[in-house]
Amino acid sequence: MATTAPNGHANATQSADTAEERRRIHHDADVVIVGAGVLGCALAVTLGKQGRSVLLLEASMKEPDRIVGELLQPGGVQALERLGLAECLEGIDSIPSYGFYVSYFDKSVTMPYPKETPSSPPPRGRSFHHGRFIMKLREAALACPNVTVVETKATDLITCSHTKQVLGVECQTKGKKDCYFGHLTVVADGYASKFRKQYHSNTPTVKSRFWALELIDTKLPAPNHGHVLLSANPPILLYQIGTHETRILVDIPENLPSASVKNGGVKNHLWNVTLPSLPESVQPAFRAALEKGPLRSMPNSFLPAAQNKTPGLVILGDALNMRHPLTGGGMTVAFNDVLVFRDLLSPEKVPDFADTDRVLKQLKSFHWKRKNGSSVINILAMALYALFSANGLFSYSYTAPSSRSATNIPLR
Numbered sequence: 001m002a003t004t005a006p007n008g009h010a011n012a013t014q015s016a017d018t019a020e021e022r023r024r025i026h027h028d029a030d031v032v033i034v035g036a037g038v039l040g041c042a043l044a045v046t047l048g049k050q051g052r053s054v055l056l057l058e059a060s061m062k063e064p065d066r067i068v069g070e071l072l073q074p075g076g077v078q079a080l081e082r083l084g085l086a087e088c089l090e091g092i093d094s095i096p097s098y099g100f101y102v103s104y105f106d107k108s109v110t111m112p113y114p115k116e117t118p119s120s121p122p123p124r125g126r127s128f129h130h131g132r133f134i135m136k137l138r139e140a141a142l143a144c145p146n147v148t149v150v151e152t153k154a155t156d157l158i159t160c161s162h163t164k165q166v167l168g169v170e171c172q173t174k175g176k177k178d179c180y181f182g183h184l185t186v187v188a189d190g191y192a193s194k195f196r197k198q199y200h201s202n203t204p205t206v207k208s209r210f211w212a213l214e215l216i217d218t219k220l221p222a223p224n225h226g227h228v229l230l231s232a233n234p235p236i237l238l239y240q241i242g243t244h245e246t247r248i249l250v251d252i253p254e255n256l257p258s259a260s261v262k263n264g265g266v267k268n269h270l271w272n273v274t275l276p277s278l279p280e281s282v283q284p285a286f287r288a289a290l291e292k293g294p295l296r297s298m299p300n301s302f303l304p305a306a307q308n309k310t311p312g313l314v315i316l317g318d319a320l321n322m323r324h325p326l327t328g329g330g331m332t333v334a335f336n337d338v339l340v341f342r343d344l345l346s347p348e349k350v351p352d353f354a355d356t357d358r359v360l361k362q363l364k365s366f367h368w369k370r371k372n373g374s375s376v377i378n379i380l381a382m383a384l385y386a387l388f389s390a391n392g393l394f395s396y397s398y399t400a401p402s403s404r405s406a407t408n409i410p411l412r
Contacts, residue, residue, distance in 0.1 A: 032182035039317035076332035218285035
């Protein structure tokens with residue numbers, strides 16, 4: 001350990017080394033984050049860069065294999081750049097996306113992302129294999145000097161019996177009970193959060209599921225665009241996630257007759273309803289993927305955010321707020337939440353997370369400040385799904401726009 005250096009560098013090094021020792025040996029930090037996913041990793045790196053001591057807990061550091069979280073809209077790319085994490089989009093065979101292709105039966109329109117100004121470069125989203133992106137975010141967290149990543153399963157929150165303040169997390173590490181403590185505990189354990197029910201005033205609602213297949217070397221009508229296919233049936237999404245791979249997501253609402261057990265289940269719906277409705281160029285790859293299998297699904301959830309009022313605790317990410325993934329806005333919300341959190345709970349505004357009253361005051365501001373971005377995305381996602389999933393969609397007044405410029409809709 002260094003003992004002398006100009007400008008107090010030795011003291012800073014000693015402090016960082018002491019904080020690392022406390023994390024590693026005593027399991028104590030400024031903040032404990034549960035979940036090394038999209039939000040958890042980004043927040044860990046962001047707080048680490050601010051000089052906070054961070055413990056990032058994850059049940060499994062293996063590459064995740066999910067069928068959503070694969071399309072990052074331009075607003076999310078910009079937020080990632082502002083967080084200094086844009087390199088996480090490189091080296092994962094990601095595909096640039098420049099807008100949406102929307103079809104309704106035999107009518108279609110291509111909608112580019114709107115420019116900030118006429119002379120601005122075209123905004124660009126990115127699509128990718130979710131797991132590859134997560135591993136890049138985890139690499140960034142592992143490389144951050146103020147962050148210690150621990151592979152352990154969070155089982156319960158530790159609370160003070162008198163004040164009910166959350167003090168940390170109880171875990172199982174290689175079959176043994178373990179505990180990690182922080183002045184602030186962040187729960188970011190995703191859509192199936194095990195801690196949400198006790199501390200969140202709202203409950204997720206699910207009225208449909210996305211059923212997914214991975215198509216190989218398919219020909220999309222509009223390459224480098226997200227595809228929304230509309231008909232008298234629920235919507236279908238298509239977007240390329242690699243040089244050879246394209247994701248298809250088929251929305252199947254609860255109690256859909258064509259997907260009922262009586263009528264042959266989901267596979268019957270995919271064969272007899274979905275396949276004939278796809279563009280001809282997509283059908284061969286879809287047929288091959290359906291024959292090969294397996295089918296996978298994820299619930300399409302809606303969860304309004306609730307204000308974090310429990311001292312010592314903050315819930316973020318999908319554990320806090322979800323919307324239908326139709327417009328692919330979830331990761332954009334997450335990264336923008338990290339930006340808002342970074343600014344409102346910066347060391348200048350909250351020097352010490354142990355100052356519970358100040359933290360709670362800033363979390364109240366966070367709840368309302370984040371709505372500037374999240375509300376637009378949430379409302380758009382739920383409203384469009386309600387419209388697109390309706391029977392007789394557009395049948396009374398739909399007219400395909402005659403040019404791209406007529407459809408400058410900000411799906412960002």
